[in-house]
Amino acid sequence: MGTDDPPAPRADVTLDCDDAIRELTSMSYVQLVELAEKAKLHRACWEMGEAIAGTFSAVVARSRQLAAENASDGPSWEEIANAWRS
Secondary structure (H helix, E strand, O other), X not given: OOOOOOOOOOOOOOOOOOHHHHHHXXXXXXXXXXXXXXXXXXXXXXXXXXXXXXXXXXXXXXXXXXXXOOOOOOOOHHHXXXXXXX
16 A cells, blocks of 8 residues: 555544444443554555545546546645645
8 A cells, every 4th residue: 555654543532432422332432542543443544545546546547538637636645645644
């Protein structure tokens, strides 16, 4: 996948889950974040995003109409990745 590692998840102990989520999972926000870290969920989501971006790129490359569009009409991949990291 991409060469960059995903940004570290933020575990803010002042946050808590919505009552419905807490009732469904019987877990606090911090417990859910810890479980997600143990399961490497953040990495998996990052890799899925990279795969989706690669798929879109391949579709654009195969479509004459899309390939003819100006690639500068919108943010660069670096700008998008930086936004995800913030």
